[in-house]
Each structure stands twice: as structure tokens, then as C-alpha cells.
Amino acid sequence: MLQFENEQEKELMLESRKALDSIRAHKKSENRNTFQEFKENWKKVDKGRHLFEEYESGTFEKKLKVDLMYYNQLLENLDENIKPQVEKLFSNMYKTVNSIYEFINIKPEIYGNGVNETILEDSYEHSRKKVSKVIYEYLDRSFYSLELEKRKDLYLEGSMETAKKLITEGNDIEESIAFSVKTLVMEGLLKKIAFPFTINSRINYLLEDESYAVIFEQDKLRELVDSFNNQVKKASKIISVCV
Amino acid sequence: MLSKINQLMKKFEEEISNDPNKKRKISSFLSNIVSSISTRAMNFDESYCMRFSLPVNFSNKFFEHIDSFTQQDLYDAFLNDWGHGAMRNKMHSDPYYQICLLLICYAITNNEKNIKNNALSIMLFKLWNGRKTRFLKWCDPDIMKYVVSYMASNRYLVTKYNDPLDLVINYFVPTLLKAYEDKIKRDPRYLKNLFEGGYVRIRQLFVQDNFTNIKTGQRESRGGLMLLYKKAHDEGLSMKNPNIRKDEENVPGFGDYLTGSQAEEVANKVSDYITFNTNPNYSDQFVRNLKLNEKIPIHKKVVKTILTQMHNHNYYDQLHEIITIMLNQLKVTSQEEICGKEFYDKFKKSLSSKNNQNTRNRNELAMKILTDILGDELNIDLKNFDTVNQVQMRKVLFYGIAHNLREVICKR
Numbered sequence: 001m002l003q004f005e006n007e008q009e010k011e012l013m014l015e016s017r018k019a020l021d022s023i024r025a026h027k028k029s030e031n032r033n034t035f036q037e038f039k040e041n042w043k044k045v046d047k048g049r050h051l052f053e054e055y056e057s058g059t060f061e062k063k064l065k066v067d068l069m070y071y072n073q074l075l076e077n078l079d080e081n082i083k084p085q086v087e088k089l090f091s092n093m094y095k096t097v098n099s100i101y102e103f104i105n106i107k108p109e110i111y112g113n114g115v116n117e118t119i120l121e122d123s124y125e126h127s128r129k130k131v132s133k134v135i136y137e138y139l140d141r142s143f144y145s146l147e148l149e150k151r152k153d154l155y156l157e158g159s160m161e162t163a164k165k166l167i168t169e170g171n172d173i174e175e176s177i178a179f180s181v182k183t184l185v186m187e188g189l190l191k192k193i194a195f196p197f198t199i200n201s202r203i204n205y206l207l208e209d210e211s212y213a214v215i216f217e218q219d220k221l222r223e224l225v226d227s228f229n230n231q232v233k234k235a236s237k238i239i240s241v242c243v
Numbered sequence: 244m245l246s247k248i249n250q251l252m253k254k255f256e257e258e259i260s261n262d263p264n265k266k267r268k269i270s271s272f273l274s275n276i277v278s279s280i281s282t283r284a285m286n287f288d289e290s291y292c293m294r295f296s297l298p299v300n301f302s303n304k305f306f307e308h309i310d311s312f313t314q315q316d317l318y319d320a321f322l323n324d325w326g327h328g329a330m331r332n333k334m335h336s337d338p339y340y341q342i343c344l345l346l347i348c349y350a351i352t353n354n355e356k357n358i359k360n361n362a363l364s365i366m367l368f369k370l371w372n373g374r375k376t377r378f379l380k381w382c383d384p385d386i387m388k389y390v391v392s393y394m395a396s397n398r399y400l401v402t403k404y405n406d407p408l409d410l411v412i413n414y415f416v417p418t419l420l421k422a423y424e425d426k427i428k429r430d431p432r433y434l435k436n437l438f439e440g441g442y443v444r445i446r447q448l449f450v451q452d453n454f455t456n457i458k459t460g461q462r463e464s465r466g467g468l469m470l471l472y473k474k475a476h477d478e479g480l481s482m483k484n485p486n487i488r489k490d491e492e493n494v495p496g497f498g499d500y501l502t503g504s505q506a507e508e509v510a511n512k513v514s515d516y517i518t519f520n521t522n523p524n525y526s527d528q529f530v531r532n533l534k535l536n537e538k539i540p541i542h543k544k545v546v547k548t549i550l551t552q553m554h555n556h557n558y559y560d561q562l563h564e565i566i567t568i569m570l571n572q573l574k575v576t577s578q579e580e581i582c583g584k585e586f587y588d589k590f591k592k593s594l595s596s597k598n599n600q601n602t603r604n605r606n607e608l609a610m611k612i613l614t615d616i617l618g619d620e621l622n623i624d625l626k627n628f629d630t631v632n633q634v635q636m637r638k639v640l641f642y643g644i645a646h647n648l649r650e651v652i653c654k655r
Contacts, residue, residue, distance in 0.1 A: 052631050103540050105631040202629075211627050215617070215636065217540045 053107040063108040093231040187236035247323035258311040273361035292382035295368035378449040385481040582653035
């Protein structure tokens with residue numbers, strides 16, 4: 001049994017014991033939901049840390065060729081007169097895409113179920129079919145097969161700004177809204193083509209990760225991504241006109 | 244952590260100083276071994292087929308003179324200083340080598356030149372025997388003499404020294420002492436470097452520049468005594484049948500690449516340069532060029548931190564090994580290649596070397612250094628980073644090392 005030199009020490013000991021007991025009692029009373037705990041821990045987990053291979057310029061060139069197949073399909077009905085400007089826009093956009101892949105040092109990925117670099121060796125018809133299938137599947141999944149309510153949820157808010165602008169310019173209201181929604185849908189497709197799901201998730205993670213910001217120039221990555229998003233917005237408007 | 248080898252050596256020192264007769268007996272014991280080997284070498288001209296005749300009961304004979312510690316104490320001391328990993332190796336845990344190394348340590352500390360030279364020679368004799376048995380178990384002296392006279396290029400050690408005894412006593416012993424004596428005096432843990440350095444140098448004579456044959460999956464070498472001997476043997480060449488080869492220039496003898504001893508020397512110099520230079524200056528221009536040319540999106544201050552903090556003697560061993568691996572992967576044959584304009588192109592390619600054991604070792608060593616630096620300076624755990632991001636951080640370290648390599652080789 002501990003012997004205290006004086007009453008003061010004894011009192012201190014009793015006070016600190018009380019504090020410890022109340023901390024323990026509080027912890028027991030906290031009724032954390034397992035799901036809530038999982039959700040909190042999941043945020044901290046670095047997803048896909050070891051999934052990726054290093055960036056290779058050769059792979060990007062192949063990706064670029066395949067992505068061009070998508071764009072050729074989407075821009076089939078493009079007015080020849082504006083083709084040079086559009087080519088310039090896409091060229092700049094893909095410089096940004098390349099810069100982002102280089103920055104995060106991840107091997108560029110090709111979008112599309114069943115689509116990979118071997119499509120470059122396929123016949124024109126065969127490759128066209130594959131690419132079309134991917135585009136239609138995306139459009140179906142992201143728009144056509146969705147119920148009205150779901151479409152509103154996904155696209156109404158985002159399309160407001162563009163629609164307002166078109167309406168103020170004197171365009172038909174319904175057509176303006178339809179066009180704005182189409183632009184958003186196309187934007188989603190172009191983003192997926194450039195950065196398929198796993199890559200996009202990784203980019204989003206890196207943009208938020210604190211440790212990454214300590215070592216790497218996270219702000220520059222953010223600038224690149226913002227620049228890409230602006231370029232995609234412009235590109236999606238052009239595609240919406242053609243499609 | 245205190246060196247247990249050093250503590251044991253102090254016990255040995257005390258025992259010897261209390262009984263000068265013991266020192267004389269140990270010194271004679273070593274001298275007798277070396278002189279009987281020398282006598283035999285004079286009587287039998289076996290060229291590089293020579294195998295040193297060493298006493299089988301070396302350890303027992305040594306411990307007959309010693310009271311202050313046992314063979315187990317010796318083993319435990321080495322285990323403490325070298326770690327379990329090294330001691331799992333048969334050679335590292337062989338008391339024969341441990342006794343020699345302890346004696347070397349004692350002799351260096353107490354300026355006992357004869358004991359030092361003889362103990363090191365005896366260690367190298369045993370290493371030679373082991374490598375010769377491994378690579379050239381059956382050896383015809385006439386074929387070997389032909390190899391040394393006509394097939395090995397002039398740069399090579401076997402052409403400059405008459406036989407292994409001459410090579411050990413007049414080249415390896417002084418070279419190894421020059422490289423490690425001062426370090427061992429400061430810290431006996433460098434005995435491991437001395438031991439492994441001796442092993443590498445001797446092994447290098449037999450096999451050099453190893454690679455895996457893709458077709459057969461076998462490990463082969465591109466140079467070395469073993470390869471040349473086999474060629475001579477297959478072609479029926481020997482001093483009794485000296486059909487001198489016409490195309491001597493293209494004989495792939497040793498020396499297409501930096502030899503083990505040359506690489507060792509470069510690695511020593513560069514590691515010393517880096518770890519002794521505790522106030523390095525990496526200009527903003529250098530950092531900017533590195534980030535731009537290699538597309539490394541790491542903060543400038545973090546790049547500078549990595550570059551400056553690697554100048555720490557705690558990283559000597561890792562840096563030394565990294566430099567050795569780099570030189571091996573670069574396959575340099577001369578100083579000009581390191582100092583030339585195309586060095587960094589070659590260096591860049593070597594960083595993307597295929598994922599073999601050397602590359603993995605190099606990367607692991609780099610990660611050890613980076614984990615330390617970034618953990619201490621920025622409180623960052625590198626395990627939280629993706630492997631592709633770790634690659635970017637390692638690049639900074641590797642380019643820093645390459646820069647220092649050029650500073651040492653090209654400006655001195």
C-alpha cells in the first residue's frame with residue numbers, strides 16, 4: 001500500500017483517479033456504430049496504393065491513338081471549317097492529360113470494356129464497332145436508361161449555368177436545357193476517356209492527401225486538373241453540337 | 244551501440260599485454276602458416292591453380308593460447324555486431340575467419356604490422372581456396388599458365404603477379420588495408436566490409452559480370468578466369484600446346500568492364516566524399532534542372548533536404564552499396580564514360596534497369612535512406628506513398644549520388 005507524505009499528495013491522487021474513471025466511463029458510453037467507424041477509417045485508407053505502374057511515354061502515345069478513335073467517332077459530323085480549331089483544342093487538352101499522367105507518374109490507361117492497345121491493329125470497321133459500343137454503353141448507363149428523377153439529380157444543377165446563358169442569348173428554353181444536359185453527359189464521357197475510373201480516383205485522392213502535399217507540388221497538380229476540366233468543358237460543347 | 248568485437252578485442256589485448264609470451268606464440272603461429280605456404284609455392288609451380296595448404300585445426304590451435312574468451316564468445320561478439328542476417332551465412336559464422344578478423348583488429352589498434360599482414364593473408368588464402376574449389380575445382384597448371392600468358396588482357400592482376408601467393412601478399416593485403424584500416428580503427432564493425440571486400444575481389448578473379456542466360460535460366464559470367472580456362476580447355480590450348488590465338492584483341496577476357504577492385508575503389512572514394520562533406524551545396528540551378536529534366540514534381544525544399552541530408556556518415560554503408568550497384572549497372576569501362584556528355588543518358592537508362600536483384604537491392608537501400616531523412620525532417624512515413632511516388636523520390640537521391648560521383652571522378 002502506497003504511503004503518502006502528506007494530505008496534498010493524497011488529494012491529488014484521488015482527483016486524478018476520478019478523472020481517469022470518468023474518461024473510461026465516457027469511452028464505454030460512446031456507442032459507435034460499426035458502419036460509422038468503418039466509414040471514418042475508410043477515408044484514411046490510401047486506396048489503390050500498389051495498383052499502378054510507372055508512367056511510360058510509349059504507352060501514352062498508344063493511348064492517344066486509341067482516344068483519337070473515340071473522338072473521331074464523336075466528331076463525325078464536325079463542320080470541316082472549324083476542324084483546325086478543334087484539333088488545336090484537343091491537342092492542348094491532351095498535352096494537359098499527358099502532363100497529369102507524368103506528374104502522378106502513373107502508366108496511362110485506355111478507357112472502355114474490352115478496349116486496349118490491340119485495337120490499333122484491328123481493321124477500321126472492327127475498331128469502329130468496338131469504340132461505338134463503348135460510347136453507346138456509356139450514354140445508355142449515364143443517361144438513356146436512367147429515370148427522369150435520376151437524370152434531374154445528376155444533371156439539372158450542373159447544367160443550369162450553361163442553360164441560362166443560352167436562354168439569355170435568345171435560344172429556345174427546352175432546347176437550351178437539353179443541350180446543357182447533353183454537354184454535361186459528354187463532359188463525363190471525355191473525362192472518362194482521358195482518365196478511366198481507377199486513375200481518376202487516384203488523382204482525386206492525391207489532390208486531397210495531406211502527406212502528398214508535404215512532399216509533392218499538389219497545387220500544381222490541382223492547376224493541371226483545373227486546366228483539364230476547363231478544356232473538357234469547351235470540348236464537350238463542341239461534341240454536343242456534333243452528336 | 245557498443246561494438247562487442249571491440250570489447251572482446253580489449254579482453255584479448257589485456258591478456259596479451261599481461262603475458263608477452265602469448266603474443267609471441269600467436270605471432271609465430273601465424274608466421275609459420277604463411278612461411279610454409281611460401282615454401283611450398285617455391286617448390287611447386289602451379290600458377291593460378293595453386294591451392295593454399297592451411298592447417299585444419301586452426302581454430303583449436305588458436306584457442307590453445309587464449310584464456311580470456313571462448314569460441315562461443317567470439318561467435319556472440321560477431322553476431323552482435325553483424326546481425327543474424329549475416330551470421331546465417333556459413334562463411335560469416337566460420338570461426339576461422341572470425342579469428343583472423345579479430346587478430347587484424349587487434350593488430351591495427353596496436354600497430355602490430357606482422358600480425359596484421361599475416362592474419363589478413365591467412366584470411367585471404369582461405370577465401371582463395373574456397374573460390375578456387377567453387378569455380379575451378381579441377382585445374383591443369385599448363386592450361387592455366389597458357390590462360391595467364393596469352394588470354395588474360397594486360398590490365399589484369401593475374402598478369403602482373405606470378406601466382407596467388409604473390410597476388411595476396413603484394414596486392415590484396417596492402418590494397419584492403421589501405422581501404423579499411425583507418426575505418427576499422429574507428430569502428431571494428433568495418434571488419435565486415437573488409438571481409439566482404441576481400442571476398443568480392445577474389446571472387447572477381449574467377450567470375451565477372453554475371454548475368455542470367457534467358458534461354459537456359461543458368462547464371463553465367465562474361466569474364467573471369469573460369470570462363471577463360473574453360474575456353475582454353477575446350478580448344479585444347481595449354482603451354483604444352485600453345486596455339487596462339489590470332490584475334491587477341493577481341494578475347495573477352497576480364498576487363499571489358501570496371502573490375503571489382505576498381506569499382507570498390509570508386510565506391511569507397513565517392514562514399515567518403517559524400518559522408519565527409521557534411522555541408523554540401525546544391526545550387527538552385529542544379530535543383531531546378533533536376534526537377535525539370537526528370538519531371539520530378541517534388542517541392543524544391545524537399546529535393547534540397549534529400550540531397551543535403553544524405554551527406555551523413557550513418558548512410559555510408561548504404562551509399563557504398565548503391566554506388567557499387569550503379570557502377571555495375573552502368574557498365575562503365577573508363578573515367579571518360581563517367582565524365583562524358585552522355586553519362587546522364589546512360590544513367591537514366593540504368594535507373595530503368597529490369598527488376599533484377601541488383602535493382603531491388605538498390606531501391607531498398609535508397610528507401611532506407613529516404614525513410615530516415617523524410618521521417619526525421621518532415622515527419623513523413625514513406626510507407627504511406629504509392630510505389631510510383633516512391634520512385635520519384637528515389638530519383639532525387641540517385642541523381643544526387645550520380646552528381647557526387649562525377650564530382651569525385653571528374654574534378655579530382
